[in-house]
Amino acid sequence: DSIQTMYNPELQTAAGSVGQVRECTAKLLQFAKSTGIAVLLIGHVTKDGTIAGPRLLEHMVDVVLQFEGDRSYSFRVLRALKNRFGSTSESGIFSMEAGGLQEVANPAGLFLEDRDGEAAGSVIGACMEGNRPIMAEFQALVAKTPYGMPRRTAVGFDYNRVNMLLAILEKRFGLDFGIYDAYVNVVGGMKVNEPAADLAVAAALVSSYRNRPLPKGILVFGEVGLTGEVRRVSAPERRIMDGVNLGFSKFIVPDSKLQLPSVKAQIVRVKTLEQAIAAMFG
Structure with missing residues (x-):
């Protein structure tokens, strides 16, 4: 589920609020740093394509990846909007086939x-x-x-x-x-x-x-x-x-x-x- 729907019972605020998003993300970050396990957070996006909710979510995480495409076409693009430890110029292009997503090795043509x-x-x-x-x-x-x-x-x-x-x-x-x-x-x-x-x-x-x-x-x-x-x-x-x-x-x-x-x-x-x-x- 998305991070905006996660809930920490220690806080008396509604799911998706600034406090809930901050605390839930902080606990997951602490878990990732202490165990060395990579954690992927799923976030809703608005109609403009930006991450829904408070902007602090983008500042807290190390990498922000955006997976986008048009429903009318089978192609999908994976972009890095932020990468604290690497380049954001890399992108991946995929095609949605009957067996799932397949990488497009040479997307030039x-x-x-x-x-x-x-x-x-x-x-x-x-x-x-x-x-x-x-x-x-x-x-x-x-x-x-x-x-x-x-x-x-x-x-x-x-x-x-x-x-x-x-x-x-x-x-x-x-x-x-x-x-x-x-x-x-x-x-x-x-x-x-x-x-x-x-x-x-x-x-x-x-x-x-x-x-x-x-x-x-x-x-x-x-x-x-x-x-x-x-x-x-x-x-x-x-x-x-x-x-x-x-x-x-x-x-x-x-x-x-x-x-x-x-x-x-x-x-x-x-x-x-x-x-x-x-x-x-x-």
Whole structure:
């Protein structure tokens, strides 16, 4: 059961209160430290994905692990939000099969298995899940709005960043999104939080707006600033090498020094969003 439902009869407070959570956790910590036995506490989470109840629970324990996924998909991600004795950059990706959870050893191309052909508004971006590169498909749909106020919807991506990218495209490219609805989706139920996906989402929006698909074999990543510059991101070499192994032949990446072995791929370094869009669509 969860720690929020555990009860210590020595306290005259209800289960789940600050005092109960603190005392129950303290007794379990004392047991773990004195015996050397690892203790796992299960905690409820809120709709926002944060641990329910008092924040002191996170401060008392040594490690906080979050196991998340979408009920519509079979994939689950295990993340370390806190680790007092190790790195929090590691993550585990699992697939729910008939016999239980199975580890996905090479998740880089996990979300590209059902992708076939080119389509306007679809762009592949290289994201990092912990320290593992994952190639995710970003889809955008730009359609004329039947209402006075255009709609903005984002699934698996930050809604505020979508609005920011739309404003940048309007300012830098003169694209008028004021009469268009804009929808952004990350295929496979994946949730992407890192800014390196900005360039892929912006390219998907331009592709759908112009109704022009990207040529096959292009992989993009990079953070987009408010002035339209494309900023560096972490681990570009790992993203590129995993992309090469998956068959990508052209990479649109931020302008930075890359320590790469010789690869049979075209690597285009860009400094601005204008250069990136020109390199993708010609």
